[in-house]
Amino acid sequence: MSKKLTIVTILALLGTIVISYFAFVKDYEPHQPIAFSHKIHSGVNEIPCTYCHAYVAKSSQPGIPSVMECMGCHKYVNAKYDPKDPKRIYKYNDESIDPTNYLYDGRKRINFENEIKKLTGYWERKEPIVWVNYHYVPEHAKFPHKPHIRYGLECKTCHGDVENVDIPKPQTTLQMGWCISCHEEKLQKKFDEFEKVHDGISKLSDHDKRIMSHTGRIQSRLLYKDFDRKLGDQHKLNTGKEKLININKEVAWLKDCSTCHY
Ligand code: HEC
Ligand code: HEC
Ligand code: HEC
Ligand code: HEC
Ligand code: HEC
Numbered sequence: 001m002s003k004k005l006t007i008v009t010i011l012a013l014l015g016t017i018v019i020s021y022f023a024f025v026k027d028y029e030p031h032q033p034i035a036f037s038h039k040i041h042s043g044v045n046e047i048p049c050t051y052c053h054a055y056v057a058k059s060s061q062p063g064i065p066s067v068m069e070c071m072g073c074h075k076y077v078n079a080k081y082d083p084k085d086p087k088r089i090y091k092y093n094d095e096s097i098d099p100t101n102y103l104y105d106g107r108k109r110i111n112f113e114n115e116i117k118k119l120t121g122y123w124e125r126k127e128p129i130v131w132v133n134y135h136y137v138p139e140h141a142k143f144p145h146k147p148h149i150r151y152g153l154e155c156k157t158c159h160g161d162v163e164n165v166d167i168p169k170p171q172t173t174l175q176m177g178w179c180i181s182c183h184e185e186k187l188q189k190k191f192d193e194f195e196k197v198h199d200g201i202s203k204l205s206d207h208d209k210r211i212m213s214h215t216g217r218i219q220s221r222l223l224y225k226d227f228d229r230k231l232g233d234q235h236k237l238n239t240g241k242e243k244l245i246n247i248n249k250e251v252a253w254l255k256d257c258s259t260c261h262y
């Protein structure tokens with residue numbers, strides 16, 4: 001191949017990369033059918049997360065409100081403002097919010113009244129709103145909200161400061177490593193609690209620790225080489241057999257593949 005041809009090929013390749021970047025990557029972010037703002041609802045108006053995501057502590061899916069539920073408020077709230085009335089502008093934290101000219105998600109000027117009209121349009125047409133979901137855990141893994149909320153984790157831990165953004169975006173790539181590292185951290189916390197009771201835990205080999213964290217149990221013999229002398233009958237069953245110490249039923253299996261994969 002001649003030198004000239006090689007250069008042309010390289011340029012053409014670069015061109016394709018640049019064009020596809022602008023065509024797909026840059027515009028990859030889909031837009032929502034209505035410029036619904038979390039900041040305006042959860043932040044300014046302090047509507048609790050669970051008012052709209054009612055099933056978050058009860059089911060695997062948090063739930064997204066239906067058009068009817070939105071209309072529960074928007075039959076009355078229509079954001080009709082006179083753009084010349086200076087009183088329309090209100091404060092939130094240090095920001096001045098103009099409902100007739102609000103910069104949505106840092107990239108688009110919107111008028112609340114028009115956006116709410118879109119909502120009433122869906123209501124009148126009896127058409128559901130199809131929201132774009134930015135959060136995605138693939139089919140082969142499962143993420144149930146319920147146990148996480150029940151454990152006491154806040155929405156903020158995984159979703160960040162939702163009440164101060166228009167569109168909540170994933171804080172991480174939601175990859176397996178992220179799930180596992182938190183599960184490991186919680187497991188370590190349990191180990192540390194146990195360490196106070198059974199000081200043998202930190203001296204276990206990695207192999208035994210793994211078994212312990214997978215099964216949730218550890219044989220007293222592994223924990224205390226002199227378990228007979230040290231703990232006596234306390235760690236023996238009536239039959240004289242060695243007792244299994246239950247390190248923690250709830251958290252220990254969090255690293256099992258089958259916890260997240262069917
Ligand atoms: C007035 C109702 C309402 C309230 C209050 C509300 N949400 Fe939402 N939420 C929605 C709607 C509607 C969607 C779908 C549209 C969207 O993604 O912006 C959504 C989507 C989300 C998503 C998924 C975003 C995506 O596109 O993947 C997360 C995460 C979320 N909400 C978290 C929260 C948290 C945390 C709070 C409390 C700080 C909260 N929401 C309060 C209505 C609400
Ligand atoms: C608990 C009452 C309540 C619920 C439920 C509610 N809203 Fe609102 N919404 C409000 C209030 C209050 C405002 C602020 C109006 C203003 O500032 O004048 C607002 C503002 C808006 C706006 C303009 C600001 C923005 O976010 O762009 C839109 C659009 C909107 N709501 C859509 C929705 C949709 C869609 C739903 C259902 C998913 C919904 N609302 C549910 C109370 C509610
Ligand atoms: C341990 C981390 C974690 C916590 C805590 C958490 N979430 Fe999520 N959330 C996720 C993950 C991961 C997804 C993506 C799930 C999927 O694709 O199935 C998600 C998705 C969502 C969605 C989008 C669901 C959909 O169907 O579009 C909403 C809404 C949501 N979370 C609300 C909340 C609220 C409200 C809270 C607090 C009460 C909360 N989350 C707490 C990790 C978390
Ligand atoms: C910030 C910490 C944290 C993150 C991040 C996290 N988890 Fe968890 N997860 C927990 C805790 C704590 C529990 C245990 C709750 C309990 O003791 O019942 C749990 C429990 C679970 C369970 C057990 C549910 C059951 O059957 O009871 C599954 C499945 C799960 N998580 C999946 C995931 C997946 C998938 C991800 C990533 C997409 C993830 N988790 C991310 C902290 C986290
Ligand atoms: C705490 C939850 C959790 C546990 C435990 C877990 N996984 Fe995963 N795994 C996930 C999630 C979430 C994904 C999807 C991640 C993504 O899309 O990047 C995943 C993806 C995968 C994939 C696909 C790889 C890929 O890049 O898409 C394989 C293979 C896998 N896991 C194997 C395992 C094996 C083997 C174990 C046990 C040693 C395990 N997982 C334990 C949550 C978990």
